[in-house]
Amino acid sequence: MITFPNAKINLGLNITEKRPDGYHNLETIFYPIPLEDALEACPRKEGPGSYSLSQSGLSIEGDAENNLVVKAYKLLDETYHLPPVDIYLHKHIPSGAGLGGGSADAAFMLKLLNRMYRLNLTDDQLEAYAARLGADCAFFVRNQPTYAEGIGNIFSPVELSLAGWQLLLVKPNIFVSTRDAFARIRPRHPERNLRDLINQPVESWKDSIINDFEESVFPQFPAIGDIKTELYRLGAVYASMSGSGSSVYGLFAPDAVLPDVDFGTGSQVFKLNLK
Numbered sequence: 001m002i003t004f005p006n007a008k009i010n011l012g013l014n015i016t017e018k019r020p021d022g023y024h025n026l027e028t029i030f031y032p033i034p035l036e037d038a039l040e041a042c043p044r045k046e047g048p049g050s051y052s053l054s055q056s057g058l059s060i061e062g063d064a065e066n067n068l069v070v071k072a073y074k075l076l077d078e079t080y081h082l083p084p085v086d087i088y089l090h091k092h093i094p095s096g097a098g099l100g101g102g103s104a105d106a107a108f109m110l111k112l113l114n115r116m117y118r119l120n121l122t123d124d125q126l127e128a129y130a131a132r133l134g135a136d137c138a139f140f141v142r143n144q145p146t147y148a149e150g151i152g153n154i155f156s157p158v159e160l161s162l163a164g165w166q167l168l169l170v171k172p173n174i175f176v177s178t179r180d181a182f183a184r185i186r187p188r189h190p191e192r193n194l195r196d197l198i199n200q201p202v203e204s205w206k207d208s209i210i211n212d213f214e215e216s217v218f219p220q221f222p223a224i225g226d227i228k229t230e231l232y233r234l235g236a237v238y239a240s241m242s243g244s245g246s247s248v249y250g251l252f253a254p255d256a257v258l259p260d261v262d263f264g265t266g267s268q269v270f271k272l273n274l275k
């Protein structure tokens with residue numbers, strides 16, 4: 001069985017407080033984007049162990065047992081004693097980009113195993129499993145535009161469609177550690193709620209919706225801030241870093257002609273049509 005885990009962007013991100021457990025409460029809107037990995041699981045034919053993982057495409061740091069798709073398999077295997085599987089992961093979503101690629105793989109693996117072995121888990125149950133694998137994994141279970149609070153795991157749906165809008169997404173050759181990015185933030189509550197701001201026209205977002213990580217990440221990596229400036233110069237209606245970086249996106253109007261751009265060696269540029 002094959003599935004195509006997609007990335008997300010954050011539309012606005014307010015880090016509101018540090019919690020006693022070291023994590024941070026935040027407010028953000030997750031929006032799914034059509035940038036995808038490919039993930040396949042097949043009944044295991046031969047060989048030792050209960051799983052194998054074959055990877056292609058972009059390389060991922062760490063051993064197979066630390067891959068989130070394997071962690072997802074092991075998590076369900078604890079309760080459901082699943083048959084052995086061969087897993088194939090083709091990585092296309094850049095890591096360390098704030099695009100949630102690892103989280104998407106984890107959630108899609110749970111959904112795939114649920115279908116493949118007819119576990120009959122509900123979306124609520126899948127979300128509870130996903131939340132154990134990473135702060136924003138659970139979003140990818142329903143994979144709909146979502147307002148998230150808590151550590152990024154308490155959800156309410158938002159009435160928001162960017163269908164037809166175009167996304168120019170840039171991943172510079174810079175790795176931002178999510179943990180370090182959080183450690184550099186001074187949390188604060190925003191004056192206006194993101195849920196209200198997002199209902200205003202996209203044209204107003206430039207002056208009202210911010211990603212708090214930009215304040216700490218741009219001074220550390222000025223090249224990331226320069227990309228945002230350039231996207232506005234090229235005509236983006238709204239531009240922002242996604243998550244804790246390092247990717248930056250520009251939203252362009254449906255009728256805009258996206259320019260061909262190059263942000264230097266090792267950087268990647270994606271042109272996507274939002275749904």
Ligand SMILES: C[C@](O)(CO)[C@H](O)COP(=O)(O)OP(=O)(O)OC[C@H]1O[C@@H](n2ccc(N)nc2=O)[C@H](O)[C@@H]1O
Nearest residue numbers: 022023024098103134135136151152178179182243244
């Ligand atoms: C910044 C976002 O991309 C926004 O969408 C996400 O909140 C990050 O989620 P994620 O990559 O799934 O994060 P995790 O892998 O669970 O956590 C990485 C590290 O970030 C810090 N962390 C993460 C989420 C959170 N709400 N508060 C935190 O302080 C913790 O130090 C944690 O050890």
Ligand SMILES: Nc1ncnc2c1ncn2[C@@H]1O[C@H](COP(=O)(O)OP(=O)(O)OP(=O)(O)O)[C@@H](O)[C@H]1O
Nearest residue numbers: 061067068095096097098099100101102103105243
């Ligand atoms: N299947 C996977 N795909 C990508 N990374 C994985 C995977 N499994 C484990 N990881 C580990 O997770 C780390 C973060 O990967 P991810 O793709 O979620 O990036 P991110 O940009 O930090 O996303 P986020 O928006 O959640 O901050 C990687 O550096 C890698 O070591």
